[in-house]
Amino acid sequence: MPILKIEQVDIYKMYIPLHEPFVISLGKIENAENIIVVIRTNNGITGFGECSPYLSINGESIDTCFIVGQYLAKALKGQDPIDIKECSRRMNSTIFGNNSIKSAFDMALYDIASQYAGLPLYEFLGGKNDRSLFTDMTVSIGEPEKMAADALKYKDAGFTAIKVKLGQSKEEDVERIRQIRLAIGNDIPLRIDANQGWKVKTAIEILQALEEFKIQHCEEPIARWKFMKLKKVKDNSPIPIMADETCCDHHDAERLINLEACDSINIKLGKSGGLYNAKKIVEQADKIEMPMQVGGFMESRLGMTASAHLSLSSPNIHYCDFDTPLMFTADPVKGGIIYLPNGEVKTPVEPGLGASIDEAWLQKMEKVTI
Numbered sequence: 001m002p003i004l005k006i007e008q009v010d011i012y013k014m015y016i017p018l019h020e021p022f023v024i025s026l027g028k029i030e031n032a033e034n035i036i037v038v039i040r041t042n043n044g045i046t047g048f049g050e051c052s053p054y055l056s057i058n059g060e061s062i063d064t065c066f067i068v069g070q071y072l073a074k075a076l077k078g079q080d081p082i083d084i085k086e087c088s089r090r091m092n093s094t095i096f097g098n099n100s101i102k103s104a105f106d107m108a109l110y111d112i113a114s115q116y117a118g119l120p121l122y123e124f125l126g127g128k129n130d131r132s133l134f135t136d137m138t139v140s141i142g143e144p145e146k147m148a149a150d151a152l153k154y155k156d157a158g159f160t161a162i163k164v165k166l167g168q169s170k171e172e173d174v175e176r177i178r179q180i181r182l183a184i185g186n187d188i189p190l191r192i193d194a195n196q197g198w199k200v201k202t203a204i205e206i207l208q209a210l211e212e213f214k215i216q217h218c219e220e221p222i223a224r225w226k227f228m229k230l231k232k233v234k235d236n237s238p239i240p241i242m243a244d245e246t247c248c249d250h251h252d253a254e255r256l257i258n259l260e261a262c263d264s265i266n267i268k269l270g271k272s273g274g275l276y277n278a279k280k281i282v283e284q285a286d287k288i289e290m291p292m293q294v295g296g297f298m299e300s301r302l303g304m305t306a307s308a309h310l311s312l313s314s315p316n317i318h319y320c321d322f323d324t325p326l327m328f329t330a331d332p333v334k335g336g337i338i339y340l341p342n343g344e345v346k347t348p349v350e351p352g353l354g355a356s357i358d359e360a361w362l363q364k365m366e367k368v369t370i
């Protein structure tokens with residue numbers, strides 16, 4: 001008989017307005033529309049998880065997650081939360097895909113398992129809190145002047161790397177980077193993300209035209225379904241190519257690595273289905289010392305805390321993209337990662353995830369209990 005048992009699952013809808021719309025080539029976001037999953041066990045340990053579904057990336061919304069989450073909760077009720085392999089198997093046999101909502105459950109299970117083990121989550125994942133994590137800060141796609149002003153604002157605030165959303169025409173995108181570099185100078189690392197916005201030929205032209213601007217890497221230059229062409233882009237690009245939307249889970253990572261289609265991988269728990277699969281991506285990348293980034297969708301500090309723990313699990317995770325909580329007009333999270341003004345991220349050291357949602361906030365949210 002297992003010692004621990006899942007007794008109750010609460011699923012909440014959490015809406016938080018952003019200071020200003022976040023705009024990428026796939027569309028505009030004005031509010032974080034996230035799901036919080038709270039798993040309660042028979043011995044009093046409670047686990048928290050979060051996901052931030054994105055319709056055009058993982059095909060899920062806050063409403064689909066709220067419904068599918070109820071299927072998953074029913075499949076997990078009565079199970080041993082420490083047996084994450086079996087819990088994952090149950091979730092996957094309940095419904096295909098839906099990795100965003102699965103990641104919220106996975107996060108809550110890891111919170112429980114690491115609390116039970118008496119270890120901070122990074123240590124439970126095999127990592128050490130022996131280095132500093134720094135998040136970049138992202139500039140939304142828009143008019144070049146506004147983007148340059150935003151980039152300068154973030155540089156002046158102390159951030160150590162700036163990420164820029166691109167993915168439109170060659171003229172517009174090159175002009176954006178030209179004006180940004182003019183504003184911020186050449187010393188601060190600049191990363192770009194086209195969010196699948198370019199055609200293969202245009203991607204190569206743009207990446208070559210951007211060579212002089214010292215770009216650290218480019219995320220997802222072309223449509224995700226054109227992954228067979230990604231190697232061609234990579235081979236012709238002076239800028240390293242990072243797979244993002246193309247690489248959801250460990251199966252995608254294996255395929256991209258075998259195809260030699262990218263120089264690096266961006267891991268997001270909402271794409272992989274959570275930490276269980278993310279660890280498998282990390283294992284594969286570690287074998288060939290491929291650099292990784294850990295990023296997110298529009299999670300609060302709760303979800304980003306899990307991402308920070310994951311980032312400490314491998315020395316090959318070089319980049320963190322945890323800036324979305326800094327765009328929120330409110331912060332419902334208790335505990336969790338702390339941001340220093342220069343973008344340095346401090347990860348909690350107590351057992352478990354080390355983050356939860358404030359009880360007063362939980363009481364205001366639409367909720368279903370299984």
Ligand SMILES: [Mg+2]
Pocket residue numbers: 193195219220244245266
């Ligand atoms: Mg990206």
